[in-house]
Amino acid sequence: KEKHKILHRLLQNSS
Amino acid sequence: SHLLMMEPTPVCAMPDPTTPDSDIKTLMTLCDLLNRELLVVIGWAKHIPGFSALSLVDQMALLQSGWMEALILVVVSRSLSFTEELVFAGNFRLDRAQCRAAGLQDLYTALKHLISKYQQMHLSPEEVVTLKAMVLANSDSGSVENPEAIQQFQDVLHEALQDFETGRHPGDPHRTGKLLMTLPLLRQTANRAVDTFCRLQLEGRVPMHKLFLEMLEAK
Secondary structure, three states, rough: HHHHHHHHHHHHOOO | HHHOOOOOOOOOOOOOOOOOOOOHHHHHHHHHHHHHHHHOOOOOOOOOOOOOOOOOOHHHHHHHHHHHHHHHHHHHHHHHOOOOOOOEEOOOOEEEHHHHHOHHHHHHHHHHHHHHHHHOOOOOOHHHHHHHHHHHHHHOOOOOHHHHHHHHHHHHHHHHHHHHHHHOOOOOOHHHHHOOOOHHHHHHHHHHHHHHHHHHHHOOOOOOOOOHHHHHHOO
């Protein structure tokens, strides 16, 4: 997850 | 209908006005465009029925495997009414000579092969959006938490495609199968694209955005 932090953040973002 | 409604607004290319026209500028414009297109695909995935119900780990796994196939379908759908050019955006079309000059000859050939296959089938917008959702659902990631949930996600999309084809192409009972049989070529084309962008990244001639690099690394 740490390695793919941008994707992780984008998916968590509700918009 | 839901997938058609959720289709994102097309992204425009934004060539850097301070950089003189060159093959490198073409590649820079393309990489920037694809990075923004990738952001759009990630946002769009959340609106595919069933996707957001998957675990975050599985959502990541599907996107990490299927993002390039989804991007390829975006380019393919924009290029369907063109005979020579790849339409990456309304304001960014590349013909064979431009692709060759930018070192994208293999990608051009592979994409044209796929586009001509879909042109012969007269692929409709409904089929484009359903296939685009299906490539995420069917991305064959090796590291999923809940394969049953993903199977169900695939089944719903498969059923939608079958229902659509039964209504739209009643005279061709094999149309759904024909569409699904294009998926190997789509994956092959996406792999070719991944190879191309990995090579560009290794050559270090074109700056790439962090998200695009992160997704390339996942491949």
